[in-house]
Amino acid sequence: MTRKTSGYTWILGGLFALALGLRIGISLREWFVTDDFYFLAFIQSPRWDWYEVFLPTRNRLIAAYRPIGLETYFFAGFAAFGWNVFGYYLTGLTLQLLTAVCVFRIAKLEEYDTRVALAVAVIAACGGQSLIASYAVAEHNYLCSALCYAASVMWFLEYLKTDRARFQVLGSFALACGVLSNDACATMPALAFGVAFLRARTAPVVVTTSGWAARIEVLDIPGRLRQAVARTLPHFFIVFLYGLKNSRSTPSPSCDTPDAGPPGYASIFSQTMRTRPQAVSASSVSVSPSRW
Numbered sequence: 001m002t003r004k005t006s007g008y009t010w011i012l013g014g015l016f017a018l019a020l021g022l023r024i025g026i027s028l029r030e031w032f033v034t035d036d037f038y039f040l041a042f043i044q045s046p047r048w049d050w051y052e053v054f055l056p057t058r059n060r061l062i063a064a065y066r067p068i069g070l071e072t073y074f075f076a077g078f079a080a081f082g083w084n085v086f087g088y089y090l091t092g093l094t095l096q097l098l099t100a101v102c103v104f105r106i107a108k109l110e111e112y113d114t115r116v117a118l119a120v121a122v123i124a125a126c127g128g129q130s131l132i133a134s135y136a137v138a139e140h141n142y143l144c145s146a147l148c149y150a151a152s153v154m155w156f157l158e159y160l161k162t163d164r165a166r167f168q169v170l171g172s173f174a175l176a177c178g179v180l181s182n183d184a185c186a187t188m189p190a191l192a193f194g195v196a197f198l199r200a201r202t203a204p205v206v207v208t209t210s211g212w213a214a215r216i217e218v219l220d221i222p223g224r225l226r227q228a229v230a231r232t233l234p235h236f237f238i239v240f241l242y243g244l245k246n247s248r249s250t251p252s253p254s255c256d257t258p259d260a261g262p263p264g265y266a267s268i269f270s271q272t273m274r275t276r277p278q279a280v281s282a283s284s285v286s287v288s289p290s291r292w
Contacts, residue, residue, distance in 0.1 A: 032085055035138035039074040040083075054180075055245070065246045069141025069181030077137070088137045095143040100125035102150035109157045124150070141182045148178030149185050152235075156192050160199055160231070172234045179242040186242065189235035196231040200224035 032040065042048070042062075052058070053071045062070065081087030103124040107117035124146075155171035158164070178185030200223065 030085060030089060030135060033136045033138070036074075036136065039070060039138060040078065043071065043075045043078055064141075064183075066141050066182055067180050068177055069144045070138070073140055073144065073181075074137070085137070088140070089135070092137075092140050092143050095140070095147050096125050099143070099147045099150050102147065102154045106150065106154050106157060109154070109161065142184070145178050145182030145185050148174045148181055149188055152178060152185070152188050153191065156235075157195070160196065168231075168234065172238060175235055176238050176242075179239060183242070183246065186239045189232050189239055192235055193228050193232045196228035197224050200227040 054067045056065075064070065077088050077091065100121040104117045104121035107120050108114070112120075152171045152174035155167045155174060159167035159171060175185060175188055178188065
């Protein structure tokens with residue numbers, strides 16, 4: 001027998017479609033903001049170097065070491081969309097929806113009711129910080145890190161539940177991408193350690209006293225610690241490597257000055273602030289070939 005869809009479900013679906021339509025409508029009218037122009041110029045700089053992006057050897061004009069969330073994100077976005085900002089905003093929306101899917105799966109792994117899982121997924125997708133970050137492309141590194149954080153936690157819980165190594169590998173990979181998107185993901189191993197400690201399996205023992213036997217589970221703290229360390233060691237190692245490299249990525253003292261960016265940065269910023277977005281073409285804001 002076919003189950004009839006309730007009116008409550010249709011109402012939720014309608015509200016979601018309305019919110020999505022409004023979001024897309026607003027995105028069609030948006031344009032790049034201040035920090036975006038720096039990266040749009042930087043990725044076109046004649047001194048662009050992937051090695052320097054991920055393993056910088058000299059002072060950086062970018063204060064934050066977020067090679068995936070900033071440089072790679074803008075490089076891929078510009079290759080796909082050019083100066084069409086709507087493509088970037090649509091990508092940001094996709095990241096938010098994927099994060100909500102991961103949060104829903106986490107709630108189900110924790111055996112919450114489906115309605116509760118849907119509620120927390122909606123909160124994850126519509127949270128204030130996520131909505132604010134989505135309307136500045138330079139802030140999309142927060143959306144990237146949120147997705148990686150949620151995916152890393154999701155796969156770690158899958159690993160604890162199934163003991164399948166592939167989930168450990170997937171979770172570690174997501175964490176590596178997360179810390180390279182935003183250092184907020186560096187807290188994930190601490191969360192994973194706490195969960196692994198609480199869910200560590202300890203062997204029950206039989207205690208016999210005066211002719212009766214009792215089967216009890218001993219709280220073996222050293223054993224729990226060993227299990228938690230073994231299960232989270234890859235995560236801590238990833239964060240250790242990130243912190244080691246991040247500590248050596250020294251920003252330039254002049255990184256906050258308007259003219260400190262790559263060639264064309266000041267002209268792109270000033271021109272786009274005076275020009276209607278529809279009138280700005282890729283040729284009119286291309287980067288100067290001068291040495292940076």
